[in-house]
Amino acid sequence: MLRYLYALLIGLCFANNWTYASTDYPRAFADTAKKITLNTTPTTAVGNIIKTIYRKKGASPYDESYLNTYDVSQQITYVDGLGRTIQAVSPMASPGLQDIVQPFKYDEFGRQPKQYLPYTAGNNGSYKADALTTGQGLFAFYNDVNQQRATTAYPYSTMVYDKSPFNTIKEQGAVGPYGQPADVSISGSGHTNKAVYSANAENEVALWAVSGGNLLTTANYPAGKLRKTISKDPNWVSGKAGTVESFTDLQGKLVLKRTFETETISQSTYYVYNLLGQLSFVLPPNVSTTSMAINGTDYNDKVYAYKYDQRGRVIEKKLPGIGLQLIIYNELDQPVLTQDAGQRAVQKWMYIKYDAMGRVVITGTYATTSTEAALRSAVQANTSLWESRNNSSASGYSSVSFPVGDGDEIFGINFYDDYNLPVDCPFSAFPSNASKIASNGMLTARKIKRLGTSTFLWAVNYYDQDKRLLESYAQNQLNGYDHTESTYTVSGILIAAKRTHIANSVTTIIAERYDYDHMGRLMNSWSKINTQPEVLVAAYQYNELGQVVKKQLHSIDLGNHFLQVLNYQYNINGLLKSINDINISSAGNTKFGMQFLYEDAPIPQYNGNIGQSKWKVARTVSSPQLGYDFSYDKINRLSAAESLTGNTKDNNYGEYARYDEMGNIKSLGRYALIGGSNVREQIDSLSYQYTGGKLTTVEDNSSGSTTAVKALGFDDHAPAASTPDYTYNDNGYVVQDNNKGISNVIYNLLNLTQSLTLTGGKTLAYSYTADGAKLQKTFTDGSTISNTFYLGGIQYSGSGSNTPSLDFIQSGEGRMINNGGTFIYQYDLTDNLGNVRATIDADPADVTQQTARVIQENSFYAFGMVMPNAALNYVSGTKNNYLYNGKELQDALGVYDYGARMYDPAIGRWNGFDPMAERHFEQGAYNYVLNNPVRLMDLLGLTDYDPTKMTNDDWKKFDPKKDKFILNEVNISPGRNYDKEWAERIAKRNERDKAFMELLGSFSGSNNGETGSYNWSKDPNVLANVNAYEAYASLVVASGGTANLEDSDNAANGRSSVGNALVVFGVSFAAVENTIANKYWWLSAKGEYLSTKILQAGSAGKYIRGVQGYRNSLNGALGAAKGYRLAGNVIGGLGIAVTGLQYINGDITGTEAAVDAAFGVIGFFGPIGAGVSATYFLGKMGYEYFSGNTLFDKPK
Secondary structure, three states: OOEEEEEOOOEEEEEEOOOOOOOOOOOOEOOHHHOOEOOOOOOOOOEEEEEEEEOOOOOOHHHOOOOEOOOEEEEEEEEOOOOOEEEEEEOOOOOOOOOEEEEOOOOOOOOOOEEEOOEEOOOOOOOOOOOOOOOOHHHHHOOOOOOOOOOOOOOEEEEEEOOOOOOOEEEEOOOOOOOOOOOOOOOOOOOOEEEEEEEOOOOOOEEEEEEOOEEEEEEEOOOOOOEEEEEEOOOOOOOOOOEEEEEEOOOOOEEEEEEEOOOOOEEEEEEEEOOOOOEEEEEOOOOOOOEEEOOOHHHHHHOEEEEEOOOOOEEEEEOOOOOOEEEEEOOOOOEEEEEOHHHHHOOEEEEEEEEOOOOEEEEEEEEOOOOHHHHHHHHHHOOOOOEOEOOOOOOOEOOOOOOOOOOOEEEEEEEEOOOOOOOOOOOOOOOOOOOOHHHOOOEEEEEEEEOOOOOEEEEEEEEOOOOOEEEEEEEOOOOOEEEEEEEEOOOOOEEEEEEEEEEOOEEEEEEEEEEEOOOOOEEEEEEEEOOOOOEEEEEEEEOOOOOEEEEEEEEOOOOOOOOEEEEEEEOOOOOEEEEOOOOOOOOOOOOEEEEEEOOOOOOOOOOOOOOEEEEEEOOOOOOOEEEEEEEEOOOOOEEEEEEEEOOEEOOOOOEEEEEOOOOOEEEEEEEEEEOOOOEEEEEEEEEEEEEOOEEEEEEEOOOOOOHHHHOOOOOOOOOOOOOOOEEEOOOOOEEEEOOOOEEEEEEOOOOOEEEEEOHHHOEEEEEEEOOOOEEEEEEEEOOEEEEEEEEOOEEEEEEOOOOOEEEEEEEOOEEEEEEOOEEEEEEEEEOOOOOEEEEEEEOOOOOOOOOEEEEEEOOEOOOOOEOOOOOOOEEOOOOOOEOHHHOEEEOOOOEEEOOOOEEEOOOOEEOOOOOOHHHOOOOOOOEOHHHOOOOOEEOOOOOEEOHHHOOHHHHHHOOOOOOOOOOOOOOOOOOOOOOHHHHHHHHHHHHHOHHHHHHHOOOOOOOOOOOOOOOOOOOOOOOOHHHHHHHHHOOOOOEOOEEEEEEEOOOHHHHHHHHHHHHHHHHHHHHHHHHHEOOOEEEOOOOOEEEHHHHOOOOOOOOOOOHHHHHHHHHHHHHHHHHHHHHHHHHHHHHHHHHHHHHHOOOOOHHHHHHHHHHHHHOOOHHHHHHHHHHHHHHHHHHHHHHOOOOOOOOO
16 A cells, blocks of 8 residues: 655655554453454545554554554545545444444535534445435434434534624534424424624723723723624523623624623623733622722722733732732743742742753742842843753752742752753662653653752653653652552553552552553553452443443452442433432442433523432432432522432422622522431521622521531531631631631641641641642641641551551542551442542452442532431441542541642632632632532632543543542543544534634633733643644645555654655745746746846836836745745744754754754755755655665664
C-alpha cells in the first residue's frame, strides 16, 4: 500500500512504504477472542482517507494482513465530491468488534442541520450506504430493545437556522423526542435551547462610567447600539422567567447579562470597560445603586475591579469584600511578585523565578517594607530575567533575577532536562531503563518545603524514551520515601504500576496491573499488597456505545465469582438512569441500588437536572427505599428536595432553600424523622444575614420539640443577635465561627487552615507542603494528642510522640484496611456525584469472599448534611470519613476538606472566598456548586463541575479522590464513560456548536464576558510535536480516491520530515517572490513577463503610452510577491522552529539540528539560496524514505 507525500506547489515528491519503530512493552490482553486479524475492505467507489495506527514495535504496512486488532487500528473517512466528510468508520473498534460508524448529512446550503449519534454495524470498514435509511442502519440500531443501551426513534439532534446569509442558529436540540424542535407529530417535543436576536431598546441598558471618583450611571445606551440575545434553555415554557438576556457592543464585548428568576425579578450583571476596551469593573446583581464612591463601602463589598499597566497587564485586582491583590511583572510579561491582603499584613510577597525557557524554577516569599511602586521600579531595573543552573548555590540556581538571592524563604525548586542535581538530593542513582535524552523539556526533580519547618522533601522523576514517567522517587514526612515504577503499552497505556512505600523503616509494596480490550478500554484492575494473594479489584463490561454497563468488584478466583455486581443503565443522552435495580431484595447479596429520573420525573427536567432520585442500601431486612423529588427555580437553583419512602412522598427528610440575588441562601429548612418516636419534626429553619457577600449571622427558628431535636441539624450556639456569628480575615476566610465554637483560625500564606481553637481549649492544627498538599492533622484535647498523617493516599495515625501506624491505603474503589499486617479490601458504593452511600467488605464467615456485608451506610440531604437517624447512618469497625463527593469529613468541625477550601453542609456554604470567583461574577463567592448540589460537584474546592459533561480523561485529571493512591489515575465513572473515540467525535460535534452554546451562555450562571485576568502562564512546548505532525498531515492530498496517513507512538522520523518539509515549502514560497516580481521583470495579470525598462523614460524624456497602467500592474505583482515572501518566512520559520523543538525533545542530534537550520536559513537568500536549500532537504527526505535509513545518527 503506497503512502504519498506531496509538497505544496511542487506536487508528488515521493511514493514509498513508510515504516515506524517504537518501543515494545508487554501488552495485557483481557479478551483473547478479540485478538483477531484486522482485515478491512474500504469502499473504493467512495472517496476515502485511511489513517492506520500501529501499536506494535516495528510494525509496517507490509505486516497489515498479519496484524491483529491489538496491534493495529484504522480510521476511514469517506468524503463526497466537495471533500466533505460524509461518513467516518473505525473498523472493528466497538466492544463487540463491530465498525463504529459516524454518519454526516448536509443540506443544500452545506450545513448540517442534524447531528447524528454514532452506531455500530459490520466489521470490514466499508461505507454503510444504508446508514441514514429509515428503518435501517442508525435507526435500526437505536430501535433494538434487546441491547444494553437506550433506544429512540430520534437518534439525532437538530439545529434550526435563520434565513439570513449568516446561517445564525436559532435553536439547538438534543437527541430523543423531547429534544426535537416543536412538532405536533412528536410527542413531548420542543424542549430545546433557543435564541432570539435583536437590538437593545431605549432605557433597557444602563451606561456606567467613572466620574469625579465615583462609579455611576446617569444615562442609558441609545436604542440599537447593542446586540441583544435572549437565551432559553430546554426547561423554558413561556414569558421571561428562565431566560437570559445578553447585550454585547459592536466589538463583541459583553456589557450586560440579565437573568430572569420570575417574570418581574431579574439579576443584572454589568461589565464596564476602559477606553482601551479592557474590563475595568464588573457590577454583580447585588449592586442596587446608580452611583457609588470608588473605595466606598458598596464598592469594596460588591464590585470587581481591575487596573492595568501600559502593556495591558492586570497589575491590581479588587474582588468583592476582600483586600487588593497585586501583581508585578518583568520585561517578559512574567509575574515576578504577587501579594494578597494576608501577605501584605505581614509585609511579604510571593515571588516566582524562571529559567531561560520561561519555566518556573523557584518560588518563595520575599519580605520587604518597600512600596509597590518601588518594587515595580526595582523589578524593571533588574536586567537579569532568568536563572541558570548552579549546583554550588543553596538553591541549585544562579539567583540573579529579582529578588536577587533566595528571598525570605524558598517554597519550592524545580529542576528540568537532566539529573545534574545538587548534592543534597538523596536520589542520585539513575535507572538503567530510563533515557537521559528523554528528560529534555521534562520536570526531572522537585524540592518542596514543609511549611513551618526548615525541611524540604525531594522528588525525582525518570522517563522512558517516549517521555512517559517510568519511575519516581519521593520523600515522605515519616523518614521514608515512595518509589513508583510504571509500565506502558506502545500506545502509552499504563498496564502496571508498583509502589514501594517506606515509612518509619517499614516497607509496604502495592502492585497494580490493568487489562484492556483492543481499543484501550479498561477491562480488569488487579491489586496485590506485599505477599498477599492478588485480587481482581474490578472488572468492567461495556455496551456497543462504550458505556460501562457492568462493574464487578472483588474476586479471588480470577474473575469466576465476585463479591458485588453493579449494573448501569443510561438514557439516550448518556445520563445515568440507574445503578442496579432500585427494588433490590434486602436479603440478597446486592447491597446498593439507585435510580434517577429526568424528563420522566414528577416535575420533568429537560435540561439535565435530576428530577427524582431513589436509593436503597440493603443492610438489613428492614432497610427502606428512600428518595427525593427535586424542584428548582427558573435559574436552576435547588428550591426543594421532598423526601420519599418507597413511592410515598412523606417529606420525612425534606430540605427547602430560598436565595437572594447573588445566590446566597436566604433561608434553609430541614425535617427529620426522629428515631424512637418516628415523628417527623422540623430540625432547621435557618435565616441568613449578609454583609456584601459574607455571611454574618445564621439564626435557627425551627419548631423542633426540644433543643436536642433542633441540634440534630444546624446547631445554633451563637451569642446575642447583635454579635456576628462569623468574622473574616482580609482574604475573606472565616476566622471565627461562634456556632461551632471555633475561634482564632489562622491561615498560612496559601490560605489553608493552619490552626484553630475549639470550645474547651481543644485545638486542631494542620501542616502542608508549600504546594498545598496536606501532610498532617493534629487534634489536641487536654493532654491527649491525636495525629493523622497523609502520605499520598496512605494514611497513618498515632497518639502524641508515639510512632504512627498505617491505617489504610486508598484506591479508586475504596480502601484497604490494615488489620495487623493483613490488608482487608473495602469497597465504596457511590452515587452519580461520588458520594459514598455504602461501604462493603467480604463477610469473614465466607471463605470464598463472595458474600458482601455492609459495614457503613451513609444517607445525605441534598446539600450534603448527614440525615440524623441511626437506621440510615451505620458504622461497623473503623469509620470511613471520605464521604460526600469522596472528601474527608473533619469530625471535630463537621465540615469536609476539599483541598482549597472547607465546606459546611449544615449551612451549604464554603469557609472562604472562591479562588475562581471570576468564573461566575453573578454568583456569591461562598456559594456551593451554584446551589445545584444534586447535579454538580466540586472536586478541589475551587469551582463547580458537571460530571455528565466530563470525559473519562477529565476524570483522570480531576479525580474526586485525587489525594488517594491511584497509581494509574484511571477512574471508570458510570454515566460518563463513552469510548474515547466516540467521545472525541462528540467533542468535535460539540465544537461546531460551541459558538451557539457560548451565545446562549450557561443557565447555571457562567460568564460570557471577559474576566480581566491576565493569562501569563506559558507552555514551554509551544509547538508540540503532535501539532507539527498534524500540520504535516493537513498537507497530504488524497489521490485516486484514497490517501493513507500512518501514525505511531514513536513518530520522531515522521516529525523530522515535518520540519524539513515545512522549510522546503517556506523557501519555495520565498523563491516565488522573485519569479513574480524583481528589479528586472514582473508577471502581469495576463500571465506575461514584462521588463521594468518599459517604465523608464525614453531618450526624449517621455514615457510610453499607458505607463501608469503598467505601474499599477507592477505594484500589484510586488504586493503578491510580498505575500509569498511573508508566507514563505512564516512556513519556513515554523519548519526551523520544529527542528529546534526536535533537538530540545531529543528527537535529533545537535549536528542534524545545526545542519538543518543552516540550510533552512540559506534558503531565504534569493533564488540560488532557495535552490540550494530545497536540493538539500528534498535529497535528505528522498534518501531517508527510499533507503529506510536516516542521513544522521539519532540520539541514543
